[in-house]
Amino acid sequence: MIKIKAKDVDVFYGKKQALFNISLDIEENQVTALIGPSGCGKSTFLRCLNRMNDVIDICSVKGEILINDFNINDKSCDVVRLREKIGMVFQKPNPFPKTLYENVSYGPTIHGIAQSKQEMDEIVETSLKKAALWEEVKDRLHEPGTGLSGGQQQRLCIARAISVRPEVILMDEPCSALDPIATAQIEELIDELKKEHTIIIVTHSMAQAARVSQNTGFFHLGQLIEHGSTDKIFKNPDNKKTQDYITGRFG
Amino acid sequence: MNKNKEQLLNKRYKAEQRFRLYGQSAIFMALLFLTIFIFKIFSTGYSAFQKTWLIVPVNFDAELMMLDENPTKQDIEDADYYEIALQSMWNLDPNANEDQQNQLKRMVSYFFEREIKQELLKDPNLLGKTKEVYLTASDDLDQVFKGNYPRDLPEDQRRVSDYQLKIFDQLVANGNVESKFNISFFTNADSREAELAGIASSFMGSIFSILVCLMIAFPVAVLAAIYLEEFAPKNRFTDFIEVNINNLAAVPSIVFGLLGLGVLLAIFQLPRSTPLVGGITLSLMTLPTIIIAARASLKAVPPSIREAALAMGASRMQTTMHHTVPLSMPGTLSGTIIGLAQALGETAPLILIGMVAFVNTIPGSPMDPAASLPVQIYIWAESAERGFVEKVSACIMVLLGFLIIMNLFAQIIRHKFEKKWS
Numbered sequence: 001m002i003k004i005k006a007k008d009v010d011v012f013y014g015k016k017q018a019l020f021n022i023s024l025d026i027e028e029n030q031v032t033a034l035i036g037p038s039g040c041g042k043s044t045f046l047r048c049l050n051r052m053n054d055v056i057d058i059c060s061v062k063g064e065i066l067i068n069d070f071n072i073n074d075k076s077c078d079v080v081r082l083r084e085k086i087g088m089v090f091q092k093p094n095p096f097p098k099t100l101y102e103n104v105s106y107g108p109t110i111h112g113i114a115q116s117k118q119e120m121d122e123i124v125e126t127s128l129k130k131a132a133l134w135e136e137v138k139d140r141l142h143e144p145g146t147g148l149s150g151g152q153q154q155r156l157c158i159a160r161a162i163s164v165r166p167e168v169i170l171m172d173e174p175c176s177a178l179d180p181i182a183t184a185q186i187e188e189l190i191d192e193l194k195k196e197h198t199i200i201i202v203t204h205s206m207a208q209a210a211r212v213s214q215n216t217g218f219f220h221l222g223q224l225i226e227h228g229s230t231d232k233i234f235k236n237p238d239n240k241k242t243q244d245y246i247t248g249r250f251g
Numbered sequence: 252m253n254k255n256k257e258q259l260l261n262k263r264y265k266a267e268q269r270f271r272l273y274g275q276s277a278i279f280m281a282l283l284f285l286t287i288f289i290f291k292i293f294s295t296g297y298s299a300f301q302k303t304w305l306i307v308p309v310n311f312d313a314e315l316m317m318l319d320e321n322p323t324k325q326d327i328e329d330a331d332y333y334e335i336a337l338q339s340m341w342n343l344d345p346n347a348n349e350d351q352q353n354q355l356k357r358m359v360s361y362f363f364e365r366e367i368k369q370e371l372l373k374d375p376n377l378l379g380k381t382k383e384v385y386l387t388a389s390d391d392l393d394q395v396f397k398g399n400y401p402r403d404l405p406e407d408q409r410r411v412s413d414y415q416l417k418i419f420d421q422l423v424a425n426g427n428v429e430s431k432f433n434i435s436f437f438t439n440a441d442s443r444e445a446e447l448a449g450i451a452s453s454f455m456g457s458i459f460s461i462l463v464c465l466m467i468a469f470p471v472a473v474l475a476a477i478y479l480e481e482f483a484p485k486n487r488f489t490d491f492i493e494v495n496i497n498n499l500a501a502v503p504s505i506v507f508g509l510l511g512l513g514v515l516l517a518i519f520q521l522p523r524s525t526p527l528v529g530g531i532t533l534s535l536m537t538l539p540t541i542i543i544a545a546r547a548s549l550k551a552v553p554p555s556i557r558e559a560a561l562a563m564g565a566s567r568m569q570t571t572m573h574h575t576v577p578l579s580m581p582g583t584l585s586g587t588i589i590g591l592a593q594a595l596g597e598t599a600p601l602i603l604i605g606m607v608a609f610v611n612t613i614p615g616s617p618m619d620p621a622a623s624l625p626v627q628i629y630i631w632a633e634s635a636e637r638g639f640v641e642k643v644s645a646c647i648m649v650l651l652g653f654l655i656i657m658n659l660f661a662q663i664i665r666h667k668f669e670k671k672w673s
Contacts, residue, residue: 055557079564080564081564083563087562088562090562095559096559096560107563
């Protein structure tokens with residue numbers, strides 16, 4: 001099933017065009033990896049999906065992005081509702097400088113999801129369990145989130161993102177600031193999360209894309225060169241540029 | 252080739268050493284000036300915290316006071332004390348002629364009458380008896396006792412006569428001159444008489460001004476900073492505003508005084524010489540300082556925190572109020588305190604709005620006329636009497652103490668509450 005359908009998306013930073021005519025379908029409950037060299041626009045595309053580009057004054061997005069057949073670039077789309085449904089995990093772990101509990105309960109609080117303290121406790125616990133962090137932190141929920149290690153912080157951010165039960169989780173190079181062990185933990189987690197969420201991950205590491213994703217899109221200079229199943233992209237790409245990038249000839 | 256390289260290396264080391272030396276001597280100079288400044292202030296000012304008293308036997312003669320046998324409290328209140336006060340001074344030298352009697356009277360403050368009255372009010376049983384009463388010495392004798400008075404000047408160049416010195420030395424020899432902690436310096440308002448002048452009025456004036464200034468400047472500045480930093484679009488107009496805020500911070504303070512005079516006093520008819528007007532004027536001056544500090548500390552909040560909140564579905568307002576503003580508060584607050592400390596030391600605008608007036612009452616509200624500490628320094632520094640010299644330094648000490656406490660507070664807030672970004 002197709003969850004997200006991007007049609008002819010153009011993105012401009014001021015006068016400079018960053019994305020050209022991107023059309024991409026994203027399958028529900030699968031992991032889609034976006035790969036490509038630095039500055040190719042893959043993060044920009046990712047940020048279109050929860051309209052985080054709105055924050056940048058000079059950035060403008062054209063085209064249609066349909067999520068559940070609803071165009072999120074339409075004026076009637078409310079970004080608060082949208083971002084409740086589409087969570088995001090950033091490149092650098094960015095927990096709030098508050099306690100672990102407050103970090104995870106923030107989303108449910110502002111969206112009024114929990115009715116009672118007990119319900120909130122449950123949400124915090126299940127979110128942390130799903131993020132495979134519960135066992136490590138259950139005794140220090142009221143200590144600051146910034147005191148955790150990098151990998152733990154990133155899992156805390158994932159717990160925070162899933163606390164509002166989003167349908168889609170966007171991950172912008174979630175492992176680039178982590179060591180190999182923490183990376184392996186996050187990758188395992190991604191595999192687990194895709195049962196309930198649709199995941200789109202931007203990554204620099206082709207090995208990672210091959211390991212975690214079912215579908216892959218290859219970006220180059222603001223264009224989507226090729227997309228398809230990860231198997232096909234890595235083993236038998238149609239385009240020569242994809243072939244060159246995968247085999248490490250540039251990028 | 253190799254030798255050349257070694258020379259080059261040596262040259263670099265020497266350059267670095269020279270540079271360090273320049274830096275060290277600069278710091279040494281700064282410390283030296285500071286030490287001289289503080290030493291000078293302390294050495295002239297410390298004596299103002301002591302006050303000289305003459306201990307004079309007073310005969311509470313009911314007849315002279317025109318009191319009956321059993322006076323009521325009201326009678327004692329209304330009695331005439333001038334005669335017995337005068338008599339007790341004259342008794343210091345029974346053989347004094349009229350001119351000398353006059354000089355005897357001037358050895359104590361004009362307040363002596365009331366000091367004697369206070370004594371009787373405290374203990375009405377003294378009526379008809381004699382008691383030694385502490386009387387405030389005149390400012391010149393106070394200086395003589397503190398050793399600040401050039402006794403060897405020819406008599407016609409002194410405000411203290413040889414006769415007064417003779418009587419005073421007798422009193423000293425009999426142990427009837429005492430130096431005590433100068434409470435009245437902190438509890439009295441300003442006075443034309445140096446021995447009675449205190450900083451209570453100007454201290455309260457300063458406090459009220461600063462409070463008014465804080466209440467106006469802080470909310471306005473913080474809201475302006477939040478809007479400019481978090482909500483306003485970045486365009487030419489907001490750039491223009493930013494430049495002008497920076498310009499405002501550089502405007503000489505006296506200009507704000509003129510503004511206060513022209514607008515607050517002339518147009519809005521607010522009461523002259525009051526901390527209310529002073530505070531509003533100072534708030535205009537403090538406003539840009541706080542805006543700049545608040546914007547800087549808002550800017551210092553990492554964008555990743557904003558993104559995290561926004562991506563969780565927080566609105567812009569929620570992102571700002573839940574995360575950015577609380578995180579920027581330590582910086583904003585310490586900027587505010589530094590701005591207020593600046594306002595506290597400001598003199599020129601207050602002079603223009605009339606806070607330089609001679610105020611001998613202690614203000615009870617920001618609507619009462621008052622001076623302020625720096626203006627008090629200015630007023631006393633202009634006075635001719637020798638007794639005011641030490642008062643100026645003492646007042647500077649109080650002001651500096653106030654400022655140091657405020658800056659310390661700003662530092663503590665900054666260190667204690669500032670978040671460390673991993």
